[in-house]
Amino acid sequence: MRRSQQNYMTTLIVVVLFIVFIAEELLGGSENTSVLLKLGATYNPAIVMKNQWWRLFTAQFLHIGIMHIASNAIMIWYIGQYAEPIFGHLRFLLLYLASGVGGNLLSLAFGNDNSLGAGASTALFGIMGAMAVVGFKNKESDLLSFLGRQALALAVINLFLDIFMPDVDILGHLGGLISGLLLAALLGDETYKQFGFWSRMLATVLLAVYVVVTVRLGMVINL
Template sequence: MQTQSLPVTFSLIAACVVVYVGIALSSVPATPLNIGLISQPSGALSAGALVPALVSGGEVWRIASSMFLHSGLVHILMNMVSLFFLGSFVEPLFGRARFLALYLLSGLSGGVAYLYFGGFDTPAVGASGAIFGLLGGIFGYALRERSFSWSNPVIRQLLILLAINLYIGFSIPNVSNTAHLGGLAGGALFGLLIAPAVSQSAKRRKSFVPVAAVLLAEVALIALWLIVFAEA
C-alpha cells in the first residue's frame, strides 16, 4: 500500500515514531540508545505525560502531548499496528480531514476521561485513546446510518476486537482503560454527528459543526475540571 493512499495515517505513525526515537536519542549518554529504544527514559516521558496533578497547575498542554508518547517498544508497536489497520479502513471512509479530526478529538476525549477518572498523580502516555476513538467513530457512524448490527460482518469483527482490547486493558497493570473508553466515547459522538457529511460526500464546511461541537464539549469539560481542581 502506498503512503499517498493513507497520508494522515502514515503521518500520525511517523510523528509517534519520530517522537519515540527523538526521546531515546536525547537521553544519550545518560541512557544508552539501545536501552532507550526498548524502554523510554522515565524522566523524558514525564516532561510530556498526562499527569492530572500537573494539569491542575496549568500544564494543560499535557493532554495533547501525551498522545504522541509511548512507554516502550511493545507499547508503540502495538499502537502503531492498530493505527495502521484501523486507519486503512477509516481514513478512506471519512476522508483525510475528518479522519484527522476524529483521531485528535478522540485523543483529547481520552485525556479528558483520564482527568476525571484516572490517577491524580499517575502519569499516562500513549495513542490508545485516539485509536479507540477510531473504533468509536465507526460505531457512531454505523448507528447513524442504521447499519450497527451483529449481522454486519465489519461491526461484528470490530466489536470482538474492542472486547479483546478492553479485556487486555483490564488484565495488564498500568494500562488505562479509562482513557480507552473516553476515546471510544468521543469517537462515537463524532462519528454520530459527522455521518451525514460523510454519507453525502458533503463539502468540508459541512463538517465544521460536528468538529466544533465535539471540541467545544471537550474544552468545556476541561474548563470545568480545572475550576474544581486548579491549584489555589
C-alpha cells in the same frame, strides 16, 4: 468506497509516532520519567496546578517502550486503511486528535494523579468508536456494517482485557471510545448516510458536557 484509497494521514500519523519515539530514545529513553514529562506525557498535578493543559494533546504522540509503540502503530495502520477512506483525510486526522484529547480528559477526571500517561491508544479507541457509529447508521451497506461491528467488537474486547492489565489506562481508552462515538456524528463523511441536524446538535451538546464535566472534576480532584 469512492474516496481515494491512499491513506495519507494514517501514514503521516505512524511516521510522526516513530519520529517522536526516536526522539524519546535519544533524549534518555522512552521509559525515562523525566524524558516523558519533558516531552508532554499526562501528569494530572502538572496539568491542573501548573496549567499545562497541552499535555492532554501531546501525550497521544508519546509511547513507553518499543512494544507500546509497535502495538499501537500496527493497530493504527490496520484500522486506518478502512477508517480514513470513510471519513476522509482531514476528518480522520481531526477524529484521531480529538479522540486522543477526549480519552486523556476522562483519565484526568478519574485517573491516578501520581501516574504518567502516554500513548496513541486513546485516539485509536476513538476511531473504533466512530467506525462503530458509521456501521450502525449505514446498515444497508454490508461493508460498512461489517466494519462497524468489527470495530466495536475490537474495542469491547480490548476494554475487557484492560481490566487484567494494571499498567494500562482503561479510563483513557474508555474516554477515547466515548469521544469517538460522539465525534462520528459531527465528522461523518457526506458520502455516507449520516445523522440529521438535531442528532448532530445533541452530539455537540453531549460532547461539550463531557469536556466541561471532565475538566471540572479534574480540577477539583487534582487541586
